[in-house]
Amino acid sequence: MADASVIVAEVMFGVVRGVLLGCVFALIALGLNLIWGIAKVVNIAHGEFVMLGAYGAYFLNLYVGFNPLVAAPIDAALGLGAGLAFYYGILHWELRGKEAMTLQSEMVTLVATFGLSLSIANLANLVFTGDFVGIPFDAGSVELGFMRVPLAGLYVAALSVGVIYLTHVFLTRSYLGNAIRAYSQDIPAAQLMGINPTAVAAIGIGVGFAVTMAGGAFLTTLFPTGINPYMGHLYAPISYVIVVLGGPGRMWGSLVGGLTLGIMLDVGQIFLGVPIAYAVAFLTLIPVLLLRPEGILR
């Protein structure tokens, strides 16, 4: 039996790390949530864009020397382009002229993005090779009582919350944001108000991808050697769980879901070991869907 104070210290450190991790997870999940909430499409290739964001940060570091915090806005710009290409290249085929999402369309987009996910991950494996790589980024650390918290982690967590806040402001205060929300609620009514549904959906999804890829860049500071072509297979399911926890279409829900999952994972690892902690985190989705399908927030 380990000393009780050691366990308490470990749990406290797990909570701190879980909060830092949860903020970045929340940003990644926000990208999925935007696409899910706006177009009612669950992007199975979501994890692949997290991976591309991480590789973007890696190559910017390798060739230009940028740290992940500087690389994130560049990643976001690339993500905006990727989102527009994703909308016009794939979703537009299925959603064009549709007034509401049907189960049939849902299935088609699921399968199409699943195919995309496979192609991107394996293409990345060919181009980037399957080696695990990382970005050396150490901004020092700060003493918090008896533990040392890496400053880089604090920066990315704070920036993640900042981006989530900015997205919230964009969606609720700007004309374009309101148009996007109108589109997500009722497409024919939005059209009657003079909103171009195609443009609005494309921009909304572009913002979603921008946020996702920036999140991929932030993630590299928390997992210093975790960049790999197949990393998306882990972050996509994490994002699904977070979005379902917070409630699809609720932007602040992502933050709540992300923090919940981050703390669950990091504290769970202490008692259950890594594989079981992840299994429990994934399986949480089923009781949440059964009991609180609108998310854990009321």
Added chain:
Amino acid sequence: MRVPAILKLGPTVWGIAGFLAVVAVAAPLVPTFLLTILIGLLVFAALAYSMNLIAGLTGYVSFGHVVFMGTGAYAWGYVVGTFRWHPFAGIAVGAVVGLLLALGIGVATLRFRGVYFAIATLVTALAARNIIIATPALGGGQGIILNLGFEPLTWFYTIWVILGIEVGVTYWVTHGRIGYGLRAIKSDEDAAKTLGVNATRLKLFVYAFSGLFAGATGALNVWTLSGVFPDAAFDLLFSLQMLAMVIVGGMGTLLGPLLGAIVVYIPHTYFLTVAVGAEFIAIGILVTIIALVVPQGIIGALRRYVPALRGIVE
């Protein structure tokens, strides 16, 4: 069964039966290399029919279908490795475990529709892999390594029998009361319920069959590999391949999964030799295009654009 009832089986059934008969006769005659390719094709076809039972007939896309394959494989590895049971008995155990798991997962997740079902099954498969890794009795992260020897003909006839039963079950399910109920669920579940279709029971029924066949096929698949490894047994790429075959062939049809298996398996085997992962790049692009452009698959497109074939292919 009366003779006219047999004669009433359509040309599609005779076609599939003919295909199975030809490969069964050809198997002992072809070179071993070709036989292993044939075994791979039948494994793919068996997986496709398993996915077709749930995704094709009810429209519930089971993204984590590999979980049945993986648990079937582990059940096989456990009883064969630990208790020294005969591999055939192991396959039966794999099938039963697949069935029971499908009942368990189905009770919890079949009430979710559309994307929610897809995501719920996906996370189940990921969780199952992690639980296996943390279970020392099942070899943990190392897996179970067995050395049972190379018996391609036995493997071939085993998967041949599994596939034959599967096609029979698919025919039985689609050509009767159950089939009408399932089609009603696929087009509008609420309306179907209003008309007295017991949707919950029907969905669970086909899902259980689907899990049974995926478990048996997964068990056979690891027999051909002589070992069970967590990352290979629960590889989500299997889920995609199953979906790809059903989508390409035609959802919910009798011939579609077989056609889809052939169309997906040939490039899969060819691109294996080109570069690492090239087969998945090709399949991924193919699936994306087919899902967006011809979501009814080959069979659906044929029935739509070639009216003469409507009475023949199903």
